[in-house]
Amino acid sequence: MTLDQFVQDLSWIIYLIIFVVVAIHAVRRPLRANIDIALLFGAAAASIALSVATSTGLIARGPLITGLSGSLLVGMVYMLFRIVDDFSDVRPWLMRASDVAFALTVAGAFYFAFFPPQPLWFSTLALVYLLAALFYSVAAFARETSRSSGVTRRRLLAVMAGSASLFAIFILVAVTTFFPTLSNVVSPLSGLAGLASGIFYYIGFATPTVLRRAWQEPELRAFLGRAASLPRLPDTESIVKELEQGASTSLGAPNASIALWDEQAQVLKLNFGDEHMDLPPTNKAVSGRALLTQQPVFAPHITPDNPTYSIAKRVYGAKSVLAAPITAGPRRLGVLLVYAPHTPVFAEEDLALVQLLADQAAVILESRALIDEAARVQAREEVTRLKEDFLSAAAHDLKTPLTTLVAQTELLERRALRSPDAPTDLAGLQKLKREAYRLKALVLELLDAARTEQGKLVGELEPVDLLATAQDVCSRHTSERHPCTVEAQEPIIGTYDPNRILQLLENLIENAVKYSPDGGPVDLKLWREDGFNHLTVSDTGIGIPREDLPHVFERFHRGTNVDDRRFAGMGLGLFICRGIVEQHGGRIWVESRQGPAGNGTHPHGGSVFHVALPAVAPAATPAEAPVDAEGERQEQSVH
Amino acid sequence: MLIVEDDPDILSTVTDILEFEGYQVERASNGVEGLAAIGRARPELIILDMRMPVLDGWEFARILKERGVEVPILVMTAARDARRWAEEIGAQGYISKPFHLPDLIAAVENALGSD
Numbered sequence: 007m008t009l010d011q012f013v014q015d016l017s018w019i020i021y022l023i024i025f026v027v028v029a030i031h032a033v034r035r036p037l038r039a040n041i042d043i044a045l046l047f048g049a050a051a052a053s054i055a056l057s058v059a060t061s062t063g064l065i066a067r068g069p070l071i072t073g074l075s076g077s078l079l080v081g082m083v084y085m086l087f088r089i090v091d092d093f094s095d096v097r098p099w100l101m102r103a104s105d106v107a108f109a110l111t112v113a114g115a116f117y118f119a120f121f122p123p124q125p126l127w128f129s130t131l132a133l134v135y136l137l138a139a140l141f142y143s144v145a146a147f148a149r150e151t152s153r154s155s156g157v158t159r160r161r162l163l164a165v166m167a168g169s170a171s172l173f174a175i176f177i178l179v180a181v182t183t184f185f186p187t188l189s190n191v192v193s194p195l196s197g198l199a200g201l202a203s204g205i206f207y208y209i210g211f212a213t214p215t216v217l218r219r220a221w222q223e224p225e226l227r228a229f230l231g232r233a234a235s236l237p238r239l240p241d242t243e244s245i246v247k248e249l250e251q252g253a254s255t256s257l258g259a260p261n262a263s264i265a266l267w268d269e270q271a272q273v274l275k276l277n278f279g280d281e282h283m284d285l286p287p288t289n290k291a292v293s294g295r296a297l298l299t300q301q302p303v304f305a306p307h308i309t310p311d312n313p314t315y316s317i318a319k320r321v322y323g324a325k326s327v328l329a330a331p332i333t334a335g336p337r338r339l340g341v342l343l344v345y346a347p348h349t350p351v352f353a354e355e356d357l358a359l360v361q362l363l364a365d366q367a368a369v370i371l372e373s374r375a376l377i378d379e380a381a382r383v384q385a386r387e388e389v390t391r392l393k394e395d396f397l398s399a400a401a402h403d404l405k406t407p408l409t410t411l412v413a414q415t416e417l418l419e420r421r422a423l424r425s426p427d428a429p430t431d432l433a434g435l436q437k438l439k440r441e442a443y444r445l446k447a448l449v450l451e452l453l454d455a456a457r458t459e460q461g462k463l464v465g466e467l468e469p470v471d472l473l474a475t476a477q478d479v480c481s482r483h484t485s486e487r488h489p490c491t492v493e494a495q496e497p498i499i500g501t502y503d504p505n506r507i508l509q510l511l512e513n514l515i516e517n518a519v520k521y522s523p524d525g526g527p528v529d530l531k532l533w534r535e536d537g538f539n540h541l542t543v544s545d546t547g548i549g550i551p552r553e554d555l556p557h558v559f560e561r562f563h564r565g566t567n568v569d570d571r572r573f574a575g576m577g578l579g580l581f582i583c584r585g586i587v588e589q590h591g592g593r594i595w596v597e598s599r600q601g602p603a604g605n606g607t608h609p610h611g612g613s614v615f616h617v618a619l620p621a622v623a624p625a626a627t628p629a630e631a632p633v634d635a636e637g638e639r640q641e642q643s644v645h
Numbered sequence: 646m647l648i649v650e651d652d653p654d655i656l657s658t659v660t661d662i663l664e665f666e667g668y669q670v671e672r673a674s675n676g677v678e679g680l681a682a683i684g685r686a687r688p689e690l691i692i693l694d695m696r697m698p699v700l701d702g703w704e705f706a707r708i709l710k711e712r713g714v715e716v717p718i719l720v721m722t723a724a725r726d727a728r729r730w731a732e733e734i735g736a737q738g739y740i741s742k743p744f745h746l747p748d749l750i751a752a753v754e755n756a757l758g759s760d
Contacts, residue, residue: 398725402696405723410654411741416746417662434661436652 014195018054025051027212037306039092039350043211046085050059053078073119077112080136084108085170087139090146093162093348107135133180140173156258157221158351161210161328168206174199215355220360225256233366237373237489245374249342249367256363257356259346261322264332265282265293266340274341276314278321285313293341296329302361303329306349325345328356330364341377342367372461382425390563399562401454403576407445414438447637448576454509455561455578464503467623472507472539476530479511487525490515494532500539501622506586513579514543514615520575521568522547526612534621538592541617549600549611558596559584592619646753647671647688648727649679649705650721652695659692659721662746663753676700680708688716690757695722695730706734719756 025047031516032044056075059065087104090096111132118124147166151159155275182189197523207215231254239245246264254262265276265285273284274293274455288294291313292305305327308315318324330340342364346352418434459465476492484490526546532539550558550565557563587594598613646665652658653673660670662757671688673679675697682688695702720731720739731739737756740749 401725402723405742406652406655409723409744410652410658412743413662413746413749414658417658417665420665420746437658441654576689 010194010197013194013201015049017197017200017204018058020201020208021047021050021054023381024204024208024212030580031212035306035354037349039089039261039348042088042092043350046082046089047207047211049078049081049085053082055560058326069116069119069122076115076119080108080111080115080132083136083139083172086143086172086321089165090143092350093165094146094150096146104139107139111135129183133176133183133397136176137173137180140169140176140230144169146171153256154351155255156344157213157218157356157547158258160221164206164210164213168203168210171203171206175203213353218353218355222256225252226359226362228252229256229363230366233370236370237377242371242374242378245370249363249370253342253363253367254362257328257344257352257360259344259351261324261341261345263345264340265343267297267338269338276343278314278317281317281321283314283317288313292327292329293343295337296331296341298555300331300333302331302357302364303327304352304354304357305329306352318345325349326352327357328352328360330357330361332364332368332371334368339371340367360410395562399576404445404448407441407448410441411438411445414441450577451576451582454582454585458582458589461585461589463582464506464589464623467501467503469499470502470504470507472500472541472619473532475504475507476511476532476541479508479515480528480530483512483515483519485519485526488519488522488528490528491528492532494529496534498532498534498539500619502590503623505591510586510617511543513583514617516617517579518543518545518547518613521545521613537621538618539621541619542614543617544612544614546612550596550598550613551600555596555598559594587617587619590619590623592617592623594618646690646692647673647679647682648692649673649676649697649702650692650694651675652694655694659749662749666750668753676705677701679705682712683709683716687714690717690719690753692719692721692753693736695720695724697743702730703734706736710735717756719752 025044028044028047029038032040045510053075056065056071056078060067060071065071084104086103087096091101114128114132117285118128144166145164147169151162151166154162175196178192178199182192230251232248236245236248239248241615246266250262250264254260263277265274267274268284271284273286274297276285276293285291285294287297289298290311292303292308293314306317307325308327312318318327322345324347326346326349328344330342332342342360344352344360414434414437416429418438421428421431454463473492473494474497476494480492493565515528515530522528522545528543529544531540531542531544548565548567551567554563554565554567558565559580561581563581564575564577568575594615594617596613596615599611646668648656648659648661648663648670653674656674658674660672663670670735671682671686673682677700679691679693680700683691693702693705702720702722709716709718718731718734718736720727720734720736721742722730722739723742724730727739727741730736738752740752744752
């Protein structure tokens with residue numbers, strides 16, 4: 007046997023094997039793509055059979071056989087074109103044109119078989135048709151390859167290569183037709199091209215499972231490698247997106263989505279890109295079937311009676327779906343869905359893979375749920391701890407004036423009972439008044455702190471002259487030890503809640519005095535800048551240590567340089583100040599220098615509190631949006 | 646007896662209550678003043694606030710013990726741990742702020758009687 011003969015025999019054997027494999031596949035799952043592929047190799051097999059039969063003399067050569075042989079070859083190319091349409095969409099007019107050309111070529115082949123010779127023009131036209139069809143097929147497969155990934159991509163590459171080899175064969179045929187003298191050179195080349203096409207088509211159409219798995223492995227490995235870090239992503243949405251991405255690349259399909267199962271509402275939450283759909287579980291939908299049967303499902307065609315049919319088609323252009331339930335132990339978490347626009351992308355073997363990915367997703371989603379639960383528990387504990395801190399801080403401070411109020415009133419009562427004619431104990435009554443006021447201030451402070459939390463500190467707005475208010479508060483707190491001054495170029499008017507602004511100034515000035523135990527000036531400055539009203543309150547007191555600076559405005563915060571027993575307070579004053587400023591749409595901050603350690607005067611220590619308020623504060627609630635000086639309704643701002 | 650308490654109004658009220666009942670009362674605003682007062686005259690009972698500046702209740706009690714001064718102590722505090730603190734420093738009793746006048750007097754009599 008010559009090498010040429012060997013190569014040809016080998017090619018034929020490969021094609022016959024391919025035919026058997028795809029024929030069995032077409033019988034098992036009679037989908038259009040599978041049938042087309044079976045017909046392609048059926049034509050090839052028939053052509054081979056015919057060649058064998060005629061060369062061994064089983065059948066006599068004749069015009070019928072000649073015509074048939076030619077038609078079968080043309081038929082192969084025609085079927086390939088149809089297969090292009092199965093893997094990607096070919097325009098309808100092109101398909102019709104191909105149908106017509108095929109019919110004409112077959113008719114011509116038979117005609118000229120019976121009425122030889124076959125004219126050159128016909129051979130040329132036939133070749134043009136075949137080459138054009140093959141060229142288009144190769145280009146179409148190449149384009150689809152660039153759009154696919156994973157197994158699908160490699161299959162398409164193989165099919166493209168196989169088709170390119172066929173193209174080469176026909177080029178060589180054309181060469182022999184026009185230059186018959188070159189047939190000695192051409193013949194072995196076309197034999198090799200034939201062998202190549204057989205091998206490529208085997209890989210592409212009759213992909214052995216081993217090869218499939220080998221191609222899936224790197225994607226799968228990359229996916230599993232990333233899986234461990236997924237539960238730490240900021241939210242469930244990003245985890246789901248990552249899982250969907252991993253699934254689609256691993257399976258070589260363009261789209262994947264995870265439908266989460268809502269146990270309370272008993273619906274599957276499907277998403278298609280930006281669109282959402284809540285689906286009660288039903289067997290009519292692939293996702294529903296996967297959820298109800300807890301088995302992976304392969305649906306080669308999404309049918310119109312599927313409730314997701316129109317949306318899946320519209321958003322994904324999906325025709326074919328793989329679904330697997332995502333279940334962690336007894337808990338149903340959802341369904342993993344992988345969509346493809348063409349049926350031949352998936353095969354039965356992909357079911358095992360999609361279930362594997364779904365199981366992985368289950369573990370990851372459950373980890374995430376546990377992390378979230380742990381975070382919630384921690385947050386609850388934090389809230390409890392804050393409440394306890396609050397209660398213990400508040401309790402002690404409230405109990406102090408209460409002690410005097412209770413004991414002193416009881417004492418006054420006893421004295422009055424024993425000596426009803428005794429003169430009024432003025433000092434005793436003044437003590438009661440003093441303590442009652444202390445208690446009142448503390449209670450109001452606590453209530454304000456609570457309102458700060460709820461964002462309800464600011465009430466009705468009206469024009470407020472900051473300069474006048476500052477001068478008023480200053481004059482009430484000024485003393486020889488703590489002289490208070492206000493510096494401003496002009497009156498500064500803004501639209502604010504006058505009571506709260508007063509409270510703000512009182513708080514800041516009282517703080518300045520309180521934390522300058524050795525005396526010192528308290529200086530206020532006001533000015534207008536860029537549409538904002540600015541205020542600073544400066545003192546030369548004990549200052550604020552660096553580590554406390556970011557925390558001074560927090561609830562219950564007392565400075566680390568503040569001896570609890572020397573400077574009484576619940577740590578709410580600045581917290582409330584911040585609430586007032588921020589709910590007016592402004593900003594408050596502090597610059598401070600801590601004085602040197604010791605109880606003496608701190609010439610270089612002190613704090614400067616800055617407040618910047620917009621000229622017009624935003625309204626407190628939309629329902630009661632007040633009207634400003636120009637009669638315009640305030641817009642509500644988002645905090 | 647000696648009252649050691651940093652809040653001036655509570656100090657004066659408790660003093661008034663006890664003087665009204667006929668007791669002789671010395672006053673101190675913190676632990677240091679308290680020790681000075683003990684140095685001048687040994688009291689029958691010490692009513693002790695725990696949270697004070699300069700020298701707090703615990704330090705005060707510890708120093709008394711070191712010096713071997715054995716005077717009954719009545720812990721007076723607003724904290725919830727009044728009973729525990731009293732046990733910690735070996736006090737004879739405790740009273741929680743705010744208190745009712747009769748309860749204060751009863752606690753004082755108890756502490757004095759338990760010698």
